[in-house]
Amino acid sequence: MEVQYICPTAYDSSVYLVNKKVLIDAGMNGNLVLRELEKYIEISDLELIILTHCHHDHAAGAAGIVEKSGAGVGIHKADFDAVNDDRLSVSLLFGERAPTVKPTISYKEGDRIPIGNGEILEVIHTPGHSRGSICLYEPISKSLFSGDTVFAGGGTGRTDFDGCEPEKMLGSVEKLTKLDVKKLYPGHGGPTDSDGNKQVMASYRMLKAMSGVF
Numbered sequence: 001m002e003v004q005y006i007c008p009t010a011y012d013s014s015v016y017l018v019n020k021k022v023l024i025d026a027g028m029n030g031n032l033v034l035r036e037l038e039k040y041i042e043i044s045d046l047e048l049i050i051l052t053h054c055h056h057d058h059a060a061g062a063a064g065i066v067e068k069s070g071a072g073v074g075i076h077k078a079d080f081d082a083v084n085d086d087r088l089s090v091s092l093l094f095g096e097r098a099p100t101v102k103p104t105i106s107y108k109e110g111d112r113i114p115i116g117n118g119e120i121l122e123v124i125h126t127p128g129h130s131r132g133s134i135c136l137y138e139p140i141s142k143s144l145f146s147g148d149t150v151f152a153g154g155g156t157g158r159t160d161f162d163g164c165e166p167e168k169m170l171g172s173v174e175k176l177t178k179l180d181v182k183k184l185y186p187g188h189g190g191p192t193d194s195d196g197n198k199q200v201m202a203s204y205r206m207l208k209a210m211s212g213v214f
């Protein structure tokens with residue numbers, strides 16, 4: 001699997017171009033992402049944008065990218081409508097309206113998304129940060145795209161927004177500890193090439209310790 005990491009601005013989500021045809025998350029600024037993508041591909045070659053969840057900083061850039069590429073847009077079924085909701089997409093916190101992108105594919109736990117070269121991304125439903133948060137696992141390179149569920153270095157996404165399910169977060173992160181993860185591609189911050197398992201476990205331990213407090 002070939003991955004290009006695109007970091008539009010410090011406020012946008014991380015954006016990953018996979019196998020030169022699939023985008024994971026879209027950031028907030030479609031034009032900035034398109035300019036970066038042009039360094040690697042013909043925009044019309046982009047086939048699919050997968051949103052790890054419905055939040056503004058991951059999804060607002062998608063509409064502009066779809067307009068130029070014609071790519072399909074996939075998101076978990078529990079976030080499918082939420083992405084167009086001002087409140088559930090946390091757009092109001094950014095002083096903005098909800099993303100205008102219209103998803104075309106709805107995912108569920110266990111779906112296998114073909115990404116070319118015989119490779120797939122497996123959909124792992126990890127509710128907590130949002131109802132329809134997903135992580136995407138590529139088993140050959142043992143890569144995990146973790147959205148805002150788990151961050152590098154040990155950390156997990158906030159669970160105090162509208163639409164969060166804080167009581168499900170620990171179970172979701174625990175699910176990730178069962179995977180064999182080498183490379184971690186988080187929803188904020190750059191990817192890490194090794195020690196994915198250690199970082200997922202650190203996130204789990206931190207969350208478990210915090211859960212014990214309340």
Ligand SMILES: [Zn+2]
Nearest residue numbers: 013057148187
């Ligand atoms: Zn985010």
Ligand SMILES: [Zn+2]
Nearest residue numbers: 053055129148
């Ligand atoms: Zn988020």
